[in-house]
Amino acid sequence: MGHSKTMLFGASALMLSLLWPWERMYSEEKITPIVRLAELEIDPAQLEQYKEFLEEEIESTTRLEPGVLTLFAVSLKEDPNQIRIFETYVDLAAYEAHLKTPHFIRYKEGTRNMVRSLRLLETDTIRLGGANSKR
Amino acid sequence: MGHSKTMLFGASALMLSLLWPWERMYSEEKITPIVRLAELEIDPAQLEQYKEFLEEEIESTTRLEPGVLTLFAVSLKEDPNQIRIFETYVDLAAYEAHLKTPHFIRYKEGTRNMVRSLRLLETDTIRLGGANSKR
Numbered sequence: 001m002g003h004s005k006t007m008l009f010g011a012s013a014l015m016l017s018l019l020w021p022w023e024r025m026y027s028e029e030k031i032t033p034i035v036r037l038a039e040l041e042i043d044p045a046q047l048e049q050y051k052e053f054l055e056e057e058i059e060s061t062t063r064l065e066p067g068v069l070t071l072f073a074v075s076l077k078e079d080p081n082q083i084r085i086f087e088t089y090v091d092l093a094a095y096e097a098h099l100k101t102p103h104f105i106r107y108k109e110g111t112r113n114m115v116r117s118l119r120l121l122e123t124d125t126i127r128l129g130g131a132n133s134k135r
Numbered sequence: 136m137g138h139s140k141t142m143l144f145g146a147s148a149l150m151l152s153l154l155w156p157w158e159r160m161y162s163e164e165k166i167t168p169i170v171r172l173a174e175l176e177i178d179p180a181q182l183e184q185y186k187e188f189l190e191e192e193i194e195s196t197t198r199l200e201p202g203v204l205t206l207f208a209v210s211l212k213e214d215p216n217q218i219r220i221f222e223t224y225v226d227l228a229a230y231e232a233h234l235k236t237p238h239f240i241r242y243k244e245g246t247r248n249m250v251r252s253l254r255l256l257e258t259d260t261i262r263l264g265g266a267n268s269k270r
Contacts, residue, residue: 058261070265072263072264072265074258077257083174084258126186126189
């Protein structure tokens with residue numbers, strides 16, 4: 001049992017470092033992932049369809065692209081046609097690869113006429129703090 | 136070894152569900168965490184001091200408040216005085232508790248004269264997609 005417990009502890013520590021990749025990179029390897037913010041305004045008449053495209057795109061990205069760390073999408077309560085997406089990528093290559101995936105292209109082309117405006121903001125990371133992270 | 140491997144697999148699955156609390160709540164328990172966006176403009180002359188307060192506040196929150204799932208803070212490259220914070224809380228009680236913590240009050244009072252504008256946006260979650268999550 002002592003051996004199993006040691007292995008479990010080791011496995012837990014490994015999972016911890018694997019599952020919070022931005023924490024790992026941010027605090028240990030001193031590599032900062034790329035964060036981008038997307039601010040969109042959607043045609044109100046097509047909002048539900050737009051959200052279906054977006055959810056499907058996020059689901060595929062999450063499943064297929066380990067280099068995409070977060071795609072957190074919300075709408076503003078004060079104006080539900082306003083969408084905000086908090087996007088985190090391991091590095092620039094992961095971002096560029098994401099733009100070429102079939103699921104992203106499907107989303108981009110499928111929603112072209114639904115998007116009234118799109119603002120893509122590049123950022124510098126101050127700190128990405130998450131619960132359960134170890135420092 | 137067969138037994139150890141089974142335990143390792145079990146431990147890995149457990150860690151996975153524990154370490155991505157929003158995924159767990161979002162996809163299994165059907166509880167959606169609260170997401171808020173903060174948009175701030177900081178006095179350029181006090182930007183470095185402001186960021187020190189913010190980093191310290193995020194570090195304390197991450198360490199002390201398991202109900203705060205993310206405090207992801209970035210500045211815009213096009214205007215570094217513009218700060219964006221993506222805040223995720225387990226529930227409303229966690230948000231309200233956060234506002235009463237000594238570290239938040241210290242941040243809030245310490246930065247009062249550094250913040251030129253603050254916009255707090257309530258949101259509805261569309262999807263919080265993260266790498267390595269299981270659905």
